[in-house]
Amino acid sequence: MFRKMAAMKSNWTGKRTLTLTGALLAAISTQALSQTPADQAPAPQGQPGIPFSGAPLDADNQAVVDALTKQLMLRPYHSLDPVAARQQPTFTDGVNAVLRAQGRPTTPPPGTTEREISIPGAAGNLPATVFTPTGAQGPLPVVLYFHGGGWVIADRKVYAGGARGIARNAQAIVVSVDYRRAPEAPFPAQHDDALAAYRWLLSNAASVGGDASRIAFAGESAGGNLAVSTAMLARDAGLPLPRHILSVYPIAGNDLNTASYQDTSNGPTLNRALMAWFFRYVPRTPADLMDPRINLVGANLQGLPPVTIVAAQVDPLRSEGELLAQRLAAAGVPVQRREWEGASHEFFGADAVIRDAGEAQQWSGGRLREALYGTAAPGAAPGAAPQPQPLPPPTGARAGERG
Known part of the structure; x- marks a missing residue:
């Protein structure tokens, strides 16, 4: 089940870009x-x-x-x-x-505890879920996670599987935030909320048992875009940069005619018509789709922290994710991209039933661990999860214990 992995080099010589007006x-x-x-x-x-x-x-x-x-x-x-x-x-x-068809429980698997909090966004409070590795003791690194759904549908609960997997495999606290959705809150509301969530985390990581000096970003699809674009916004605002970015099959461009849009135009979980539907409801005007916060492949990517990109073969976003990796490498950003054959867009959080999802979570979790911990715990094998330390009780944000 090994899937191809490409470590992109910084001397990329270029591809014709199909950026549209x-x-x-x-x-x-x-x-x-x-x-x-x-x-x-x-x-x-x-x-x-x-x-x-x-x-x-x-x-x-x-x-x-x-x-x-x-x-x-x-x-x-x-x-x-x-x-x-x-x-x-x-x-x-x-x-x-x-x-259910396999006679197995649908309750969350062991390995994390969860609690609900509320944090300030750009225009009001945002609900968020805090996932903490079971038995882990802090202060722990923190991953700020953004869900997918084209900035229009879905929420943090739909994408909880990916957040749980990151918490388990990275041995980090994951804070998954519900940003405002379009069309009720059109672009750039989602990106404004993501940056506001990061500002809050920088000052309040201890309230969730985290270490503000060890923060990473992660997200899937539209959230994969937010993980990269929020790092860009943090760079431009002079904020501390996250240590790493995990971008899972991100929306990274605005071209509906790439190779993967053609070979997956009527894909099983995401297709050209659905992406066009998202692009109808998200922007205020069509010009917004040219904004570098959406069109990452046309953005200034210099100075970003290392990036890991998870890709699915059966995904119309595959090509723009590949181009994003090339553009990051050309900008001098360390980047690794790995693509899972036979996997569809949305597969990442489905490790309970999809083997590729478990592999992807383990690989990307290891990349995050390396970035957030630097080295394995004393006496542990390379890449092993760090040993738990006592976690302080939460303070600050409103919290309610769950599971």
Whole structure:
């Protein structure tokens, strides 16, 4: 099950960039939606309708897609308005359906404790979940985590699997924040909230048992974008930089015609029509899609901390994530990218049923551990998790213990 890994070099010689003007992008987005009406929308593998023609999924990943489409009757997101789309079954619901079919519990696995807090955002308080490795003793490093969902749908609870996996494998406290979503709060509300959350964490890491001198960013999809863009904003604001960035299949560009958009145009968990739908609701005007906070591949990436990129083969965002790795390397930023064959967008948090997810969490968790701890604990094997230390009780933010 080994998947290809590329350590990008800083002497990248260049690729032709397919960055679009805002007007052209808006036209392409409208065309993508108009060519896939609700009754003929791209169908995931196993759902009646237009068959998926890309690379096959691994059987365990396919089982989740089948549960979503055949059992939970997932409808095309882009055929709905945002309010209705948020009521749809999620990839996590598909994972739980597979667990039930296997006679296994759907409760969170052992390895972390969780509590809910509230932190200040850019325009009011934001709910957040704190994941702490079970038995770990602090102060521990902290990973500020941003969920996916195209900045329009989903929340921290939908993406809790990825946050838990990072906490376990990095042996770090994870603070997962619910930023404001579009269209109720259009761009750049999400990016403003992410930076506000980081400002809060720099001053209040001790309130969650964390060490403010050892912070990393992580996120999936839209959250993978926020992990990188928030580091850019911190750099430009003169704030301390995080020690590392974990960006899992990030939204990194604005081009709907890359190679992966073509070979996964009707992908099983993310497709061109859905990305066009996100790009319809997120910006205030089409010009926002050219902003470097969204279009990371066109941004100034110099001076960022080391970056780890997790990629899925069956994902329309695959190509822009690869281009982001190349651009980071060209800017002198240490970066490693690893791609899992037979995996779909959204796979990362599904380690309960998808083997690739467990591998991805272990690999990226090890990268975070190395950045946050520097070396393994005394007497431990290289790459081993550090030994637990007593964790102080939480102070400051409002907290309620859970599980």
